Amino acid sequence: MGYEEARHLLNRTSFAADEGQVQEFAGLTREQAVDRLLSSIQTQAQTPPPEWVNEVISLRKIRSMSEEERENFRKRYREYGIELRAWWYQEMLSTPSPFTEKMTLFWHNHFTSSLQKVKAPQFMYHQNVLLRQYALGNFGEMLHAVSKDPAMIVYLDNVSNRKGQPNENFAREVMELFTLGEGHYTEQDVKEAARAFSGWSLDRETGQFRFYPHLHDEGLKTILGQTGNFDGDAVLDILLSKPQTAEFITTKLWREFISPTPNPREVKRMAALFRDSHYDIKTLMRALLTSEDFYAKENRGVLIKSPVEFIVGTLRQFNIQPPDMRPLAFAARQLGQDIFMPPNVKGWPGGESWINSNTLLIRKQLLEHLFRAREMPDGSGPILERSAMGSSQALQSDLDSKPNSPSDREPRKMTRLQRALNFQFDSDTWCAQFKGNLIEKQNQMTRLLLAIEPLQKPQPTTDCIEFIRQLVLDPVYQLK
Numbered sequence: 001m002g003y004e005e006a007r008h009l010l011n012r013t014s015f016a017a018d019e020g021q022v023q024e025f026a027g028l029t030r031e032q033a034v035d036r037l038l039s040s041i042q043t044q045a046q047t048p049p050p051e052w053v054n055e056v057i058s059l060r061k062i063r064s065m066s067e068e069e070r071e072n073f074r075k076r077y078r079e080y081g082i083e084l085r086a087w088w089y090q091e092m093l094s095t096p097s098p099f100t101e102k103m104t105l106f107w108h109n110h111f112t113s114s115l116q117k118v119k120a121p122q123f124m125y126h127q128n129v130l131l132r133q134y135a136l137g138n139f140g141e142m143l144h145a146v147s148k149d150p151a152m153i154v155y156l157d158n159v160s161n162r163k164g165q166p167n168e169n170f171a172r173e174v175m176e177l178f179t180l181g182e183g184h185y186t187e188q189d190v191k192e193a194a195r196a197f198s199g200w201s202l203d204r205e206t207g208q209f210r211f212y213p214h215l216h217d218e219g220l221k222t223i224l225g226q227t228g229n230f231d232g233d234a235v236l237d238i239l240l241s242k243p244q245t246a247e248f249i250t251t252k253l254w255r256e257f258i259s260p261t262p263n264p265r266e267v268k269r270m271a272a273l274f275r276d277s278h279y280d281i282k283t284l285m286r287a288l289l290t291s292e293d294f295y296a297k298e299n300r301g302v303l304i305k306s307p308v309e310f311i312v313g314t315l316r317q318f319n320i321q322p323p324d325m326r327p328l329a330f331a332a333r334q335l336g337q338d339i340f341m342p343p344n345v346k347g348w349p350g351g352e353s354w355i356n357s358n359t360l361l362i363r364k365q366l367l368e369h370l371f372r373a374r375e376m377p378d379g380s381g382p383i384l385e386r387s388a389m390g391s392s393q394a395l396q397s398d399l400d401s402k403p404n405s406p407s408d409r410e411p412r413k414m415t416r417l418q419r420a421l422n423f424q425f426d427s428d429t430w431c432a433q434f435k436g437n438l439i440e441k442q443n444q445m446t447r448l449l450l451a452i453e454p455l456q457k458p459q460p461t462t463d464c465i466e467f468i469r470q471l472v473l474d475p476v477y478q479l480k
Contacts, residue, residue, distance in 0.1 A: 001030050005295050007448065009033055011480055012257055013289070014098035015309055016317035019433050019448055034289045038282050041136050042097035045129070047090045050083045053125045057207035080121035085339055086325035088128065092312045093321070103135035103281075104128065105308060106256055108339070109347040111146045111178060113155040115340045120207070123151035124340050139249060139279035140240050143178065147236060148209040150202055156345070159201050162215040166194035171235075173345055179239040181248040185224065192221040197232040240279065246271035250284060257288055259299040260351055266293055301452035301479040304354050307335035309480065310363060314370070314472070317449070318430055320423045331366060335359050355478065364473060370425065371469040431464035442467055450476045 001009075006025035010017030025033045065073060092101045108131060115124055127149050134142035146152055147170070153159050156170040171193035175185045199216030202209060221230050224238055239245055250271040254262040270287045277283040288294060305313060311328055315321070322328065332338065336359055342348055434441040446454065449471045458470040471477060 001028060001033060002026055008300060009289060013037055013102060015313040030290045034286055037099055038286060040097060042100050043133050045091045045132060046095060047087055049087055049125060052080055053122055055122055057120050057122055058205050059207060060204045077119060077121060081115050082326060084121045084125055085329040088339060089325040089328045093315055100132060100135050104132045107131040107135060109342060112342050112345055112347045113151040114342055118151045118154045127151040136281050139281055144233060144236055147232060150207055150209060153202055158197055161194060161198045163198050163217040166198055168194040170197055179245040180242060181244060184244045189223050192223045193235050195221050196230040196235045200232050243275060246275040250274055253288060258294050259302050263293055301476060303480050304351060305478055305480050306350060306354055307332040307337035318425055320425050322423045334362055367472045371465060371472060427465045446471060451479050452476055
């Protein structure tokens with residue numbers, strides 16, 4: 001497949017590929033390369049989770065708290081939420097299976113839930129585990145599991161869905177956002193489906209999923225032209241039986257991995273494969289990642305890196321391991337993507353919405369800060385300043401504040417962020433992986449770091465960090 005195609009495949013399916021990986025995959029066919037990626041998928045995080053993830057959540061106990069107990073409870077859960085974000089960043093940064101994390105991030109933005117409404121970080125952690133388990137597994141099984149997930153039940157109000165008083169939130173979103181897409185169901189379908197999901201709630205003592213038969217509507221329902229005494233699982237099977245579901249998921253994955261403009265004929269072909277495989281996600285991803293459209297030159301460099309991809313990708317690319325993950329969460333929030341806290345039920349819109357004059361300036365400032373150089377005391381060359389983690393406690397309070405509040409834009413917080421992001425970059429080791437004369441080395445760096453040709457040709461220099469700095473500050477570095 002050659003160097004360029006190998007780099008393209010690895011960067012779209014990970015956060016950043018290194019030179020050794022690209023060279024290794026360059027000797028394979030497209031099919032061999034994709035099969036190798038899919039066969040190495042892991043379904044469990046390797047980063048140990050925070051100790052509190054299995055703490056029991058008693059809804060009954062929470063309701064009986066005094067105001068003081070409730071405030072302490074909220075404060076503790078805010079701290080848990082920050083630890084949870086740091087845990088996932090650590091996993092994305094260190095995992096040997098980055099394709100798993102890219103897919104987990106995709107499903108996090110598909111089956112959306114938010115700490116802002118769910119409140120309990122334990123629920124959000126276990127939803128994240130569930131999404132990772134099925135990230136490249138079976139979509140139908142994932143849909144059934146997510147529909148009974150405590151975080152989802154709270155987020156979409158199914159906890160209060162009961163016979164005679166159906167709550168339609170989950171029924172509406174499962175059709176519009178999770179399966180069929182808009183225009184493929186009616187308001188009456190939503191009302192009838194809500195009756196089928198009645199009784200799916202949570203145990204008040206344990207916080208786990210529980211079906212309450214006395215709260216379930218046992219009457220006949222008519223959904224998408226089918227009539228029966230349906231329960232929630234039966235409704236999900238009806239949704240999975242519709243070709244629109246496979247086409248909706250295929251279209252979203254196309255926009256995530258290939259281009260903003262799906263090819264309708266190819267989407268239908270791949271969706272048919274997906275449906276015929278009983279919704280095996282690996283089958284669909286294999287079709288997407290071996291397609292001519294995926295490797296077409298007009299589809300290179302047409303996707304904008306999300307804030308998480310930009311930050312994690314930069315750190316993975318340059319082998320930078322921060323001692324504290326919390327600053328990463330704050331940096332991504334400043335750029336518009338606060339994991340476990342999507343803006344609404346539709347998630348982050350992505351694409352061009354990631355970039356505006358403010359976020360582009362922040363991205364540039366972060367890169368300038370990470371790759372600024374200063375002379376060593378003996379004058380032998382440039383190094384980056386070492387970590388200054390004293391500002392992490394101040395960042396903690398920034399993370400506690402409400403997202404997107406006007407105060408988030410205060411220069412004071414940006415300064416704290418820059419101080420906390422003073423991670424060490426071993427430029428000598430990184431630059432030594434490239435061989436040949438100076439021009440050959442710089443050509444290798446350029447084709448590794450940029451998806452397409454830079455907009456501005458880098459100025460000649462013998463200073464490796466300065467050359468890297470020119471490349472990452474080129475607008476093309478924001479593309480994948």
